Amino acid sequence: MPRLSLRQIAFLSCVFSVGSLTVLPATAHADDYTELLDILRAKGSLTHGEYNSLLAHHLRHSRSEASSNQDGTSSPPAKRNRYRRYNPTQYDGSLEPPDVTTIAAAQAARRAASEAAADARDTRSMLRQARASYDPDSVVRVKPYVAGKGVTVQAGQIEINLSGFVNGFYTYNSPGGGKPVAGGVSTGSSGFDSSSVRNGLLPGGLILKLNTVQDGIKLGAVFGMYPGLNNADVGAFNANSGGSPVGLGTAGVDFRQVYMTAGTDRLGTIKIGRDIALFASDAILNDATLLSVGSTGSNANPANTSLGRIGVGYVYTDWLPQITYISPKWHGLQGSVGIMTPLDPFNYAGGGLSATSTQHSSPMVQGKVTYDAKIAGFTTRLWASFLTQHVQNLTSSTLGTDSRKGATVAAGDVGVKLSRGPFEGVAYYYYGNGLGTTGLLFDGISQSGRKRNSEGYYVQASYKILPRLKLVGSYGVSNLYQAAGEDNPSLVRRNQSEVGALYYTLTDWMFLVGEYAHTESDAHGPNHESDHTMSAGAMITF
Structure with missing residues (x-):
């Protein structure tokens, strides 16, 4: 009505x-x-x-x-x-x-509808005010978690990522006997079995990454801290020197990463700071022993890390101060080139067998090219890298302290990784002139100042025999040749190892490892030594 x-x-x-x-x-x-x-x-x-x-x-x-x-x-x-x-x-x-009752009910309904409409208008007004005052730079939110990629928080325009890993292994090493080899990596001549609870090739890790975009430029900063389990005994290799298994000791922290990046998708990226080098980096990053122990290097007094396959298949890439340019990826192809702090030639063999130097007028230069593609049904990565550095004023017992003699070190490598279904395979080869073995510029130059050639390789295959269980096997060799006119029978000629391991994925974070490794070192003379290592442990990554 x-x-x-x-x-x-x-x-x-x-x-x-x-x-x-x-x-x-x-x-x-x-x-x-x-x-x-x-x-x-x-x-x-x-x-x-x-x-x-x-x-x-x-x-x-x-x-x-x-x-x-x-x-x-x-x-x-x-x-x-x-x-x-x-x-x-x-x-x-x-x-x-x-009657009046019906009219009153209708009027009450109309009043309720009017009040609801007023409330809706107030809500819309508040929403408009909230939108007008919304400042995305003041909002903090947690991004969805991806296993193995850490925890990512978006704080306004800044993305903060925290990731890391923790591992520990019980390792039992049994020497196979023999005589010491200068520059060898086997511990077979020690004569005693040893047990330890230690890190593998990786120490622990805590990595903080910050990224943002300003004026169209992608900016980033990374801090990577890598603490070990065992007591540190700082020597030539700092936290990576052999440990000190005595009471009241403390673990060492290897602060490997401190760098910043700036770039765009079209122009590429500049990296400035300390990070993993380019030469041989793919060799270690694709090595299965990165997640286990491999060759111990030392087990009675464990260092921050084991050797894995360092010195028994490749030369350690190292973490170096650098200014590096990384190109955009084009059809799976990407290149990098950088200048890095030059390193001293190091007499790792001891006994005055190798020349050393502390003079550097030019930086080390490294470069790398990678190619990712699908080839014949295999997910494939191909890579090649190089290194060159000039060393000056080499010194030794033969050259003296003011020889004015110098040399140019050069090295290159190639590698391939293939993946298809449960199978994965890696093959790698390197060659160096003055590069040395085990570490960069370790025993690369003889007492006379002449460069020694070196080469090495490793092959590796893995297969998932069950969805959570993976079987891995690998073999690797590193060779060091004597310089022209040199005759040092105690100097290492070959380090080699065979590794077999089982990896069981327990959860997205945690996996278990059981491993056996056999390591041998041979000199240019009759000396030879070998050892056997059994390891079992676990790793958590987040």
């Missing part, structure tokens, strides 16, 4: 009040109110619905009075249905307007 205004209700009340005071018999004045209603409608005081409602009520009341007057009795009023909907356009002569 259309709603009457207060003015209309008051006006009609007055009209009917006056009419009730002067009412005459209904039979004589039945049309008086009809005419009045017609007049009010014509003047616009009543709407069409209001007119029909009042007219229906008046006519019904008139018929009731007429019936009562004819038979002298009055009929009881019809029962009213307060919940019956009223539609004045469907008047049938018996329908009456709704």
Whole structure:
């Protein structure tokens, strides 16, 4: 029913009040109110619905009075249905307007709807204000976790990633006997079995990465801390020197990574700081013993890490201060080139067998090219890298301390990794002139200042015999040749090892390792030594 205004209700009340005071018999004045209603409608005081409602009520009341007057009795009023909907356009002569209760309910419903609409308007207004005041740089959120990729937090425009790993192995080493080899990596001549709880080729690691984009330039900073388990005994190799298994000792921290990056997808990236070098980096990163122990190097007094396959298949790439350019990737092809802090030639064999130097007028230069593609159904990575450095003022027992003699060291390598289904294979080869063996520039130059050639390789295969269980086997060799005119029978000629291991993935974070390694070292003379190593342990990566 259309709603009457207060003015209309008051006006009609007055009209009917006056009419009730002067009412005459209904039979004589039945049309008086009809005419009045017609007049009010014509003047616009009543709407069409209001007119029909009042007219229906008046006519019904008139018929009731007429019936009562004819038979002298009055009929009881019809029962009213307060919940019956009223539609004045469907008047049938018996329908009456709704009562006050129905009108009040309708008014209450209208008030509730009006309040709900007001609340909705307030909510929309608050939402607009929130959007206007929203500052994405002030929002901190955690990105979805990806196993092995660490925890990533987006703090406004800065992405913060924290990742790392922890490992530990029980390692038992049994010497196979023999005589010491100068520059060898086997411990077979020690004569005693040894046990230790130690790190593998990797120490522990905690790596913090920060990345952002400013003025269209991708910027990053990385801090990588690598603590060991065993007591440190700092020597020539710092935290990587042989440990000190005595009471009250503390572990060493190898702060390998401190660098920043800046670049774009189109122009490439510049890296400045300390990070893994380019030459031979893919060799160690694809070595299965990176996640286990391999050759121990020392087990009675464990260093921060074992050797893995360092010196028995490749020369350690090392972590060097550098300024390196990394190109964008183009159809799977990517190149890198950098200048790095030059290293001293080092007499690792001892006994004055190799020349040394501490003078550097030019940096070390390294470069690498990688190619990633799908070849014959295999996911394939091919790589090649190089290294060159000039060394000056070489000194030895033969050359003296002011020889003014120098040499240019050069090396190169190639490698391939193939993956398909449960199978994965790696093959690698390197060659160096003055490079040496085991470490960069270790025993690379003879007492006379002449460069020694070196080469090495390793092959590796792995197969998932079960979804969580992987079997790995590898073999590697590192050879060091004598310089022209040199005759040092105690100097190492070959280091080699065979490794077999089982890796069981327990969870996304944790895997278990059981491994056997056999390591041998041979001199240019008759000396030879070998050892056997059994290791079992676990690693967590996050």
